[in-house]
Amino acid sequence: MRPALPERLRRILDTVASFVVAHAGPLGAAGVGLLAFLAIYGPAALNPTRLSWLIRDDFSQHLLGWLFFRNEPLRFPLGAIDGYLHPLGTTLGYMDAIPWVALLLRPFSSLLPADFQYIGPWMCLCLVLQGASSAWVARRMGATVPQQWLVGALLVLSPTLLARMSMAHEALCAHWAIVLLVGLNLIPHRDAREAKQALGIALALCVFAAGVHPVITAMVLPLALALCMRTALERRLPWRWPLLGAVVNVGVVLVLFYVLGYLGTVRTLGAGAFGGFSADLLAFVNPMGYRESWSRFLGALPRQGAQYEGFGYLGLGVLFALWAALILLVRDAPLVARQWRRLAPVGLVALGLGFFALSSRITLQGELIADLTGLYAPVMRWVEPFRSSGRFVWPLYYLLALGSALALIRLPRPTVAPSLLALALVLQGFDVNLGRGHQAKEGPAWNTQPSEALREAAVGRKHLVLYPPQIHDGSGRGCRAGPMDFHRWAYRAYLLGLTFNSGYVARLDDARAQPYCLGLDDDIRAGKLDPETLYLSIPQRLHEFRAIRGTRCVQEERLWMCVLEQAPAAPLERASP
Structure with missing residues (x-):
């Protein structure tokens, strides 16, 4: 006879079981998101101490930002x-x-290993929340648990989200926030309490997005404002509530952008080339992504070179669901028209952002059909920072994807809905290509330990300087004469507790970068070396150091390590985290 469980443990197990049963739909869809991540990247990407797979694309930039932040005291801006x-x-x-x-994570940095990354776990969390958010919206629309799983799984298999992961844009993978806000705009509000709850969730999502990525924020905020407009039109609450909600949403985003350093730290936010990183008019049916096609069945359509930023292929399953939803829309047009207060705000915002995604150069299969440069000219200063305008197709993308799936749930014959949703999911699963080179494969080792010579030279010094520097941003601004494999030297500087003078960032203040690079040239040619600095020179510039009296240079891999021999009298080695 088994001994009885302790009463406290039994209550805990009962509580957990009740929670699982009550949230079976979102939890099941979250599980689908986890399985999708494991299929794409594999379980090794969840290991926070494994860095070698992050060498490719932009991953190394994002990782180095976190690593150097760990060596910093907290200051303003955050x-x-x-x-x-x-x-x-x-x-x-x-x-x-x-x-x-x-x-x-910063308060726990001293407890974490020196090699620690959160990129893999973050992307996994994004897929998990993509499924859970979609299923939660379906539940609020009256879907059964199996229907919630189907809707969640269908949205997990969104090529536009999976493509962002393959492009190493993990901060842009928080699509679940867009899905949730689109859903909040579609869910009926039965009373004032539900309307207030929706406004509160929208505000929380604006706060979340502001600390993730400006582009995500630039989509979440308009969707939150659409919800405020819808609340005002439906009059579930006094007009001051949605007005206050709109003001607070905008104010919170602006304040957080300032506090987090997006505003006021770089003089020029514009990136140039607005109109090149756009979406094509056939983006929803073109499976061609950054490097490969995301469909096993449909062929790639022509597009301009940089229009991978406007990738928006829906997938055969969602296209089927959209076709079925359009049939329902035509048949039940009077019913839909009576719900215009709920549907119009989010529809107009999604269409407006979709129009912006087309940019000033509207194309059809890559061919220019309309030039709106004159329309954008007066506001170019404000739109140019979002030069990758094609990304703004995502709200319309998810309005179509989520809206069509929810429309199938509302069929007059409820027994048909699971079959159609299951068919849509099967089509999506067979069509979407999950496994062509997206896995977290090992790249060339770049996170290698510093050599003994480098460690000895770093003792008592504070800075590691590549000469010439390799400083640039996404628009090509900066000084780009230095070694392209600067990541390995940045990683070693991090381990040694040294500052590093090179790198790649999203936005760079060129008015400060150019004087620094030219000034460094002048100092070295004039023989003005800093005794607290360890220099790494390309071979072509080694003669400049050898001409300086008191300088010692030794080869370090493909570079030359040079130091002024008059090192500080009291060396202090900076401890690695």
Whole structure:
């Protein structure tokens, strides 16, 4: 006979069981998101101490932002990083290092190993929440648990989200926030309490997005404002509630952008080339992504070279659901028209953002059909920072994807809905290509330990300087004469507790970068070396150091390590975290 469980343990188990039963739909869909992540990247990507797979694409930039932030004292703006691109500095936001996560982990940095990354776990969480959020919206629309699983799984298999992961844009993978806000706009509000709850969730999502990525925020905020407009039109609450909600949403985003250093730290936010990183008019049916096609059945359609930023392929399953939903829309047009107060605000915002995604150069299969440069000219200063305008197709993308799936749930014959949703999911699963080179494979080792010679030379010094520097941003601004494999030297500087003068950031203040690079040239040619600095020179510039009296240079891999022999009298080695 088994002994009885302790009463306290039994109550805990009962509580857990009750929670699982009550939230079976979102939890099951979250599980689908987890399985999708494991299929794409594999379980090794969840290991926070494994860094070698992050060498490719932009991953290394984001990782280095977090690593150097760990060596920094907290200062204003939050997330400021003085040691990377030193002495220019940058911020977590401009390193696309997901400021909220880095700030949350910062107090525990001394307890974490030196090799620690959150990129893999973050992307996994995004897929998990993508499924859970979609299923939660379906539940609020009256879906059964199996229907919630189907809707969640269908949205997990969104090629536009999976493509962002393959492009190493993990901060831009928080699509679940867009899905949830689109859903909040579609869910009926039965009373004032539900309307207030929706406004509160929208505000929380604006706060969340502001500390993740400006582009995500630029989609979440308009969707939150659409919800405020819908609340005002439906008159579930006095008009001051949605008005106050709109003002607070905008105010909170602006304040957080300032506090996190997006505003006021870089003079020029514009990136140039607006109109090139756009969406094509056939983006929803074109499976061609950054490097490969995301469909096993449909062929790639022509597009301009940089229009991978406007990738928005829906997938055969969602296209089928959309076709079925359009039939329902035509048949039940009078019923839909009576719900215009609920549907119009989110529809107009999604269409407006979709129009912006087309940019000033509207194309059809890559061919220019309309030039709206004159329309955008008066506001170019404000729109140019979002030069990758094609991304703004996502709200319309998810309005179509989620809206069509929810429309199938509302069929007059409820027994048909699971079959159609299951068919849509099967089509999506067979069509979407999950496994062509997206796995977290090992790349060339870049996170290697410093050599003994480098460690000895770093004792008592504070700075590691590549000469010439390799400083640039996404628009090509900066000084780009230095070694392209600067990541390995940045990683070693991090381990040694040194600042590093090179790097890649999202936005760079070129008015400060150019004088620094030219000044460094002048100092070295004039023989003005800093005794607290360890220099790494390319071979072509070694003669400049050898001409300086008191300088010792030794080869370090493909570079030359040079130091002024008159090192500080009282060396102090900076401890690794």
